Amino acid sequence: MDTEVDSAGVGAELRRWRRSRRISQLELAALAGTTQRHLSFIESGRSRPGRAIVVRLAESLGLSLRERNDLLMAAGYAPVFTESTLDEAALRPVREALEEILHGHLPYPALVIAPYGRVVAVNDAVEVFTEGAAPELLTPEVNMLRLMLHPEGMGRRVANLAQWGRHVVENLRARARRSPDPRLDEFVAELAGYLPEAPVSGDHLGFSVPMRLATADGELRLITTLTSFATATDVTLAELRLEAFLPADQATADALRRRAERKGYRRV
Structure with missing residues (x-):
């Protein structure tokens, strides 16, 4: 006879994640290498899952490392993945590598x-984004997403704010749908409030919407690339994103090179 366990714990969490992913019990059970009956018992609180099956279910649901730790704790197990701070010795090689990439x-x-747009590190060229921004948007810890869209930040200098900003907001909305988070929902609503309505426009390169940024050196057209640590096993590292901007045309590339020479950017 199965022993009743707290259905408000791991079972309820599994059911919530499964429904948010729009996966049936049968599909999830197959992915995790278990039976639908066993998964049903776990979700209803009629069976307490072992640590191994919780790990497999979390992986099958595509949960982040932080979310996997949370699911393990809901089941009464210790977290698997460490959460370091960037100044710890263990992450020193990562910090050094990131500095080299940035420069x-x-x-x-x-x-x-970091999550919610918090700036962790920048290279010298990022000052093109802070040009003319309100001081309160530049106080530690700077939130780059807010700085980019806020009318007292970059927002007033982005000629195609409606189109470009919409892509920023939609990416965050997609993340919020995948990993429901009331704090992220509030942040998305705030950022969306800075955007004007987006008219129908063909202002794109076919593969990307460039940011058209007004600067002291003229209008720059920039496209964005995002890089993450796909094989990270540390929560902090897994949540970092490297956002690198590239010129969308030769005029922008030339302007940024001249700006770097004039301002004496350090490159290593």
Whole structure:
């Protein structure tokens, strides 16, 4: 006879994640190498899952490392993945590698951001984004997403804010749908409130919507690339994103090179 366990714990969490992913019990059970009956018992609180099956279910649901730890704790197990701070010795090689990447990307802007847009590290060229921004948007800890869309930040200098900003907001909305988070929902609503209505426009390169940014050196057209640590086993590292901007045309590339020479950016 199965022992009743707290259905408000791991079972309820599994059911919530499964429904948010729009996966049936049968599909999830197959992915995790178990039976639908066993999964049903776990979700209803009639069976307490072992640690191994919780790990397999979390992986099958595509949960982030933080979410996997949370699911393990809901089941009464210790977290599997460590969560370091960036100043710890264990992450020193990562910090050094990121610094090399950032400086190596000069004369183009690049930065490392943590969840919700918090800036972790930047290269010298990022000052093109802070040009003329309100001081309150530049106080530690800087939120790059807010700076980019806020009318007192870059927002007033982005000629195609409606189109370009919509892609920023939609990417965050997609993340919120995948990993429901009330704090992220509030942040998305705030950012969306900075955007004007987007008219129908063909202002794109066929594969990307460039940001058209007004600067002291004229209008720059920039496209964005995002890089993450796909094989990270540390929560902090897994949540970092390297955002690198590239010129969308030769005029932008030339302007950024001249700007770098004039301002004396350091490249290593």
